[in-house]
Amino acid sequence: LLKKLHDPSLLKTGLMIAGEWHDKTEVTPVINPASGDVIAHVSQSQEADVEHAISTASKAFPAWSAMTGKERASVLRRWFDLVIANADDLALIMTTEQGKPLAEARAEVVYGASFLEWFAEEAKRVSGDVMSSTWRDKRTLVLKQPIGVCAAITPWNFPVAMITRKVAPAIAAGCTIVVKPAEQTPLSALAIAELAQRAGLPAGVLNVLPADSQRSVAIGKVLCDSPVVRHLSFTGSTPVGKILMRQSASTVKKLALELGGHAPFIVFDDADLDAAVEGAVQSKYRNAGQTCVCTNRFYVQDGIYDAFTERFAEAVKRIRVGDGIAPETQQGPVIDEQAMQKIESHVSDAIAKGGRLLAGGRRIQADTLFFEPTVIADVPEHALIMSEETFGPVAAIARFTDEQQAVVAANDTDSGLAAYFFTRDMARIWRVGEQLEYGMVGINTGLMSNEVAPFGGVKQSGLGREGSSYGMDEYLEMKYLCIGGI
Numbered sequence: 001l002l003k004k005l006h007d008p009s010l011l012k013t014g015l016m017i018a019g020e021w022h023d024k025t026e027v028t029p030v031i032n033p034a035s036g037d038v039i040a041h042v043s044q045s046q047e048a049d050v051e052h053a054i055s056t057a058s059k060a061f062p063a064w065s066a067m068t069g070k071e072r073a074s075v076l077r078r079w080f081d082l083v084i085a086n087a088d089d090l091a092l093i094m095t096t097e098q099g100k101p102l103a104e105a106r107a108e109v110v111y112g113a114s115f116l117e118w119f120a121e122e123a124k125r126v127s128g129d130v131m132s133s134t135w136r137d138k139r140t141l142v143l144k145q146p147i148g149v150c151a152a153i154t155p156w157n158f159p160v161a162m163i164t165r166k167v168a169p170a171i172a173a174g175c176t177i178v179v180k181p182a183e184q185t186p187l188s189a190l191a192i193a194e195l196a197q198r199a200g201l202p203a204g205v206l207n208v209l210p211a212d213s214q215r216s217v218a219i220g221k222v223l224c225d226s227p228v229v230r231h232l233s234f235t236g237s238t239p240v241g242k243i244l245m246r247q248s249a250s251t252v253k254k255l256a257l258e259l260g261g262h263a264p265f266i267v268f269d270d271a272d273l274d275a276a277v278e279g280a281v282q283s284k285y286r287n288a289g290q291t292c293v294c295t296n297r298f299y300v301q302d303g304i305y306d307a308f309t310e311r312f313a314e315a316v317k318r319i320r321v322g323d324g325i326a327p328e329t330q331q332g333p334v335i336d337e338q339a340m341q342k343i344e345s346h347v348s349d350a351i352a353k354g355g356r357l358l359a360g361g362r363r364i365q366a367d368t369l370f371f372e373p374t375v376i377a378d379v380p381e382h383a384l385i386m387s388e389e390t391f392g393p394v395a396a397i398a399r400f401t402d403e404q405q406a407v408v409a410a411n412d413t414d415s416g417l418a419a420y421f422f423t424r425d426m427a428r429i430w431r432v433g434e435q436l437e438y439g440m441v442g443i444n445t446g447l448m449s450n451e452v453a454p455f456g457g458v459k460q461s462g463l464g465r466e467g468s469s470y471g472m473d474e475y476l477e478m479k480y481l482c483i484g485g486i
């Protein structure tokens with residue numbers, strides 16, 4: 001990997017605390033999921049390092065928050081420029097540790113950078129409010145102020161974007177932050193932290209603490225228990241989100257949680273078939289099905305069912321699977337053996353319960369993490385895959401007859417992150433769009449994330465929104481000033 005990078009000094013393996021790299025004797029390996037090879041050894045953060053990072057972030061807070069939004073914006077903007085300038089190297093690091101095809105990795109770097117640019121702009125637009133007073137001699141106004149020291153715990157499926165989507169609004173608002181990146185993908189996190197330092201981010205504003213999975217649990221505990229940390233933003237699984245929520249109760253921390261999804265994708269009889277097939281492939285097989293907004297279950301109406309399943313299966317069979325580094329690859333490996341076993345169990349369960357296999361269905365080669373892009377039709381409601389997130393390249397399709405039946409099935413879950421539907425009927429677009437109990441609804445598209453729109457879920461998919469102008473509110477407190485004697 002080092003030899004392939006234009007700038008090998010982006011490959012960092014230490015802890016970023018107080019603007020300096022700290023190397024530890026205890027290290028943990030980073031594995032390439034496409035080959036099983038060890039790419040690098042990364043330092044393990046200890047509990048004492050977390051305390052150090054929190055106190056550093058606390059010391060950096062007064063000066064950083066006292067800067068004007070415009071001053072903070074210029075640092076963010078320089079960071080954005082550096083991420084874009086180094087996009088090829090960042091994509092290569094990401095593909096090597098995460099597995100996604102290089103083109104997708106590059107697209108993620110650009111998507112991740114978009115939050116730096118967007119929140120650089122938003123940094124200048126934090127405005128308070130002046131209400132009309134109910135007293136003649138008093139004035140009523142609201143200030144928005146940064147919440148303080150923040151923490152972020154991030155997942156491996158978007159190693160850059162899940163960090164920038166939290167860090168950019170935090171530091172734009174004037175907060176300082178401690179990040180614990182996913183154990184599978186620390187190198188991407190450390191590379192962008194290096195670029196932040198080069199952009200002139202003051203020491204201590206951003207601290208990054210890599211750790212293996214076991215140590216991550218202990219670090220999470222220290223972050224939650226700390227009364228200095230005022231806000232915790234987490235993206236990951238629903239069970240871990242619940243643990244963090246429970247742990248944060250003792251300090252009444254403000255929480256932003258982006259948890260699991262179980263996205264439905266409804267195709268109505270009047271849908272544009274080509275567009276629905278294209279949207280289905282995009283929403284299902286991106287990142288080998290490992291995104292929380294990936295479709296998990298398809299509901300297709302009687303009249304279009306056969307045509308859709310046939311065309312969709314044909315399209316899926318054309319997806320080229322392989323090492324993400326190869327330019328022709330469209331689907332890389334899944335992240336690890338545990339993920340693979342969950343995928344295999346969902347497929348065998350769906351088939352055992354009556355599902356009809358139309359494409360794929362198997363691991364491509366023993367001892368590898370490549371799974372065939374899979375389509376299963378006629379999957380019954382009681383199959384596991386219809387109620388649990390698979391996080392893999394498997395599409396389960398069920399048939400429905402009328403609109404209400406599809407809406408009820410789509411809403412019959414504790415998750416509420418993303419949903420999709422395809423129709424050409426404008427009245428139905430409004431009707432179904434309003435009835436779906438989801439934070440985000442893609443209509444006639446399988447792809448909807450971008451920096452200007454609020455990303456987030458309802459029900460057990462989480463709390464709060466990221467990106468957009470709403471994403472900034474997470475990191476701001478309102479203060480009411482009542483000025484008398486006027």
Ligand code: ADP
Nearest residue numbers: 153154155181182183216217220236237240243
């Ligand atoms: P995934 O299934 O995507 O790996 P996880 O929720 O297990 O989802 O992991 C997401 C992030 O949460 C990772 O950075 C991981 O290290 C961290 N994590 C996992 N368990 C805990 C925990 N108990 N406390 C704090 N962080 C945790």
